[in-house]
Amino acid sequence: MKNFVLKLIYALPVCLLGHTGIANYDFDTTMSNHNNITRHTKLENPYDTKSDSLKDKRKTTDKAIALNIKIKNSKKNYLPGQKHTLALELELEGENAMIFNIEPKLPKDWKLISSDKISELSPGKSKIVLLSFFIPANTSPGTEIITLKLTDKSGKHLRSEDFKIVVAENYKLEVFLISNPESVKAGEEIITIFGIRNTGNVLQEIQISSNGLLSEIDMPLVKPDSLITITSSRPTNAKHYYLITLSTYLEVTGTNINESLKSYANTTVFPSKIKQREAFFRFPIRASFNYNSYTAKDILFSTISAELAGDGYLDEKKQHHLNFLLRAPQQQTLKRFGVTDQYSLIYDYKNQTTIYLGDHAYFINRLGFDNRYGMGFRIDQRVKRWIFTAFYSNPRLFSYNDTPLYGVQAKYAVTKKLQLGISLSESKGTIRGVSNKIDANPDEQGQIATVSLDYKSKNTHLETELSGSFTNLYTDYAGFINYSQSYKKFTYSGNLTLTGENYFGSIRNSLQYANNLFYKNKKWNASIGHIVSRVNQRLNPLFYAAEPYYENSYALLGYRFNQKHFVTIRVDQRKREDQLEPKSYFYKEKGITYRYLFSGERFNFSFNGRLAKTRNLLSATSNYRDSYAHSFNASYLIDSGLSIRVGLNHNYNNRYGLSNLSTSYTRYSLGINYSMSKAIRINASYNSGFSPEDTYLRRDFLNANISYKPSKNHLFEIRANYYENAGSVNRRELLAFGKYTYSFGAPIKRILEQGGIDGKLYSIHSDFESENIKIIAAGQRITSKKNGSFRLNNLPLGTNYIFLDHATLPEGFVEAKKAPYEVVVTQNKIADLNIELVKAATVRGKIMKIISRDTLGYKGYIKLNNEDFEYAVESDVAGNFIFKNIVPGNYKIALSNTSIESEYQIPTTLNVQVAPGEEENVDIRLKTKDRKIKFKTTNFNLSN
Structure with missing residues (x-):
């Protein structure tokens, strides 16, 4: 139906032409889809050489000639801002040849690049005609019409054909x-x-x-x-x-x-202020003043102490390193605050020789003697693969363990993975410590000999010690092994510590072993294990409590949904016994623990829960009773300097005491971290109590810490701890601490010599006022004298940057050369520097677009530049612009818009020369550019 209507439309003018006696042209046009656009045209050929008259030509209409026009490379749409070529296939049907041309008519602003001429077209033959055109980038999307005008060789119009071109959306x-x-x-x-x-x-x-x-x-x-x-x-x-x-x-x-x-x-x-280069190699030192106080109901005491500490290299090559601490005076009340007087030094040379002098706590082996903090020495010497150690320590502060300790050790690196060691140490026994399983042995003295092995590789770690103690009373042995092995997704870890009943070391009459198998596969992880611990250790009761006996069997399964969400479930059976007298707890328990963890950028949250059956072994009854515990902790980062944290814990159980009654208690906590600036930081927290496993009494406490660092040399710290003492009635206590630290560098060696500069500010203009102009260099700010002269002293050797404070320059004057001024300062010499100032210049102008006979202003950005200076301004809507306070000289003018060059002709020579204190006017005339695009022959691959 559609083709019939089209034939009817095109047939009407043909019929009308036949009645007027004009040559009869019959057009028959059909269209396919957008990928194959066709125009089918029937034409009478008036140029048939076999006809001598118009009458004869009309006779040829009895046998009409059909012309098919087909676009072989039609596309769904055409992208603007590009060149496009249509390949038109012309096929003439009939018996006579024809000569005619196609004259394309493009939409407004489109540019015709090339159009082939047809010359002669023979019947039954086809010919490819190429039509190239450019679609402007700003052409609106939608349908546009290209009209093909058919003319004879004399230019007479025969017929026009329209083709629809769909312009694509251009997101450029x-x-x-x-x-x-x-x-x-x-x-x-x-x-x-x-x-x-x-x-x-x-x-x-x-x-x-x-x-x-x-x-x-x-x-x-x-x-x-x-x-x-x-x-x-x-x-x-x-x-x-x-x-x-x-x-x-x-x-x-x-x-x-x-x-x-x-x-x-x-x-x-x-830099407006160049940092003064340090003339000396300095050793970093901190000097501090400390204040501690303790306040209770009927007690108040405080201590004041000072300390001097240093930590750094003693030479530029970093071969000699020193660390020392001097804290004094000696005060017994300092122990109440967990600190004492101290005099210690550590010196290291090339990481080969290390010497410890003064107060130190030496820990040689896990199975050896306990740490004995006191005055002494230690020397570590590395010789190829060997490390030799000798040490001596004489405790001077605590009566619990005041006998000297000394010994030697040697370690040998067999390979990078394997290291062997042997040691021998000697001392005397101690008075009774916190553990009731270890008797006092102050009269016992002897030696402990230990051999060790340490092996580390990618998947294997083995650490072991075997010791023997030989004293005037007993001979006994101890062993320790820690082993882990990874294989694919599995990891096994285990350890064993076994010491004899009469072993002389810090761990005595003890057994501890653990086994754990861990599995991880992508988001899943699982583990099973068993732990038994019956450790008795010599510890000072002033600082430590006895470690409980315990036994655990457990299995755990965890799953990580993503980086933020993680859950675990654990089932276990455990037994735990307090080693203090009287015992606070001794119980068996079996239960399940579940945990959820959320980790976000600002918000973190964890939830822990436990359901269990607990049997209190201290009570007369032996039945299991329900117990449970739940807790959550959360923190939120409000901004980069402020965060808050909260916590809540609730427990219900019968673990503690002799009554076997279930008790319920709740603990909660609040905290805040606040960094007011890089200089001030605040941390505060409140905790309503602590676990009855440490003590079954409640204890509220409040902590606060404030640090203030106004500069790199000064630091102020304040801490306070307010709490209720466990086991006492109305026994509230306050611990306060204040500290001021001054950091500085002690000069060791001069490494930099310094020099100076003599300078002068001048101008060729008589009204130049050279006084009180600020000059800046190497941390110095000085002003010029009345005659413009200035002197800079104590400048570091080498290149220095000198510049002027523009706010202090006389009005209307600028520097003749680009700042800063580089001056090379040499030792014991004064360099010269002359700085010229000139009157500023002005450039005015206007940008005009010449379109046909109209002149329009252009709003855009204009650059003015030469080898030393560059300026930029924006013109107004009328195209006017002005450069003020520029340095006189020759400048190039450019428009800061790359697309304008494609639309307008810009003058090739845009220069301006401006003298001091003068004003120049420049007009920039832009003319519409005729687009000239060369058409390059392309081999088209056409298909039917």
Whole structure:
């Protein structure tokens, strides 16, 4: 039906032409789909050489000639901003040859590149005609019409044919730099202006980001063929003392943009104050003043102490390292606060020789003697694969263990993985400690000999010790082994400690062993294990409590949903016995524990629960009773400097005491961390109590810590701990601590010699006032004298950067050369520096677009630059612009818009020369550019 209507429409004018006596042209046109557009035209050939008259030509209409026009390479749509070529296939039906041309008519602003001429077309033959054209980038999407006008060789119009061309949506953006300062002074903002031009044909919604603070725009929308400007301001640190280059960028993304578009700009930041180079190699030292106080109902005492500490290298090659601490005076009350007086030193040479002098606690072997803090020495000497050690310590502060300890040790590295060792140490026994399973042995003395092996590889770790003690009373032995092995997704770990009843070391008459098998597969993990611990250790009861006996059997299964969510379930059976007298707890328990953990960027949360059956072995009854416990902890980061944390714990059980009654208790906690700045930090927490496993009495306490560091040399610290003492009535206590620390460097060796600069500010202009202009260099700020002279002393040797404070320059004057001024300072010499200032110049101008006979203003960005300076301004809507306070000289003028060059002819020579104190006018005339595109022959692969 559609083809019939088209034939009818085209047949009407043919019939009318036949009645007027004009040559009869019969057009029959059909169209296929968009991939194969066809025009089928029946034409009478008036150029048939066999006919001598118009009458004879009319006779040929009895046998009409058909012309088929087909687009062989038709596309669904055509992207603007590009060149396109249509391959037209012409096929003539009938008996006579024809000569005619095709004259294309394109939509407005489209550019014709080339159009083939047909010449002669023979019947039954086909010919390819190429039509090339350019679609402007801002052409609106939708359907456009290309008209093909058919003419004879004399140019007479025969017929016009229309073809529909669908213009595609063009999501093309251009991001470019408009202006950016080449250099700024530290403390000033870097103001960078970027341009975003929509070179496509649709309205685009964009998102922008930068490492600077962006100017606000009304809507993130860019209209076709329009430009928006974005200003990015990036602050610089006024206390930055080194010459650096900072990069500012603008990144643009959009819904229909496949990749982000970026534009960059670099700016050199010159320090307004160059950091004074250290003339000496210095050793870092801290000097502190400490205050501790204890306040109770009827007791108040405090202590004051001072300490001097150092930690650093003694030479530039970093071969000699020293660490020392001197804290005094000696006070018995210091022990109440967990500190004492101390005099200690550690010296290391090339990591080969290490010497310890003064107060130290020496720990040689796990199975050896307990740590005996006191005055003494230790020497570690490395010789190839060997490490030899000799030590001596004489306790001086605590009566619990005050006999000297000394010994030797040797270790040999068989390979990088395997190390063997042997040691021998000697001392006397101690008075009774916290464990009632170890008798006092003050009259016992002897030696402990130990051999050790340590092996570490990627999947295997083996650590073992075997010791024998030989005293005047007993001979006994001890052993320790710790082993872990990984195989694919499995890891086994286990340890064993076994010591004899009369073993002389710190661990005596003890047994401890553990086995654990761990499995991990992607998000799953599982483990099973068994632990038995019956450890008796010599410990000072002033600082330690006896470790309980315990036995655990357990199995665990965990699953991590993702990086944020994790759950575990554990079933176990355990037995735990207090080793203090009287016993607070002795129980058996079997239960299940479950846990959920959430880890977010700002919020963290954990929940723990346990359901169990508990039997109190201290009570007369032996039945199991229900017990359970639940707790949660959460923290939230409000901002980069403030976070809060909360916790809640509830327990219900019959573990503690002799009554076997189930008790319920709840604990809660609150905490806050706050960093007001880099200098001030606050930490505070409140805890309503602690676990009855430590003591069954309640204990509330409040902790607070404040640190203030106004500079790198000074530090103030305050801590307070307020609590209720366990086991006492109305026994509230307050512990307070205050500390001030001053850090400095003790000069060891001069490494830098210094020099100076004699300078002068001058100008050829008589009205130049050279007094009170600020000069900045190497941490110094000085002002010029009345005649413009100045002197800079104590400058570091080498290159120094000198510059002027622009705010102090006389009005209307600028520096003749680009700052900063580099001056090389040599030892014991005074360098010369002369700085010229000139009157500032001005450049005015106007940008005009010449379109036909009209002249329009152009709003855009203009750059003025030469080898030393660059300036940028924006013209108003009328095209007017002005450069003020520029350095006189020769400049090139450029427009900061890459797309304008494709539309307009810009004068090839845009230069301006401006003299001091003068003003120059420049007009920039833009003319519409005739697009000239060369057509390059292309081999088309056409298919039917």
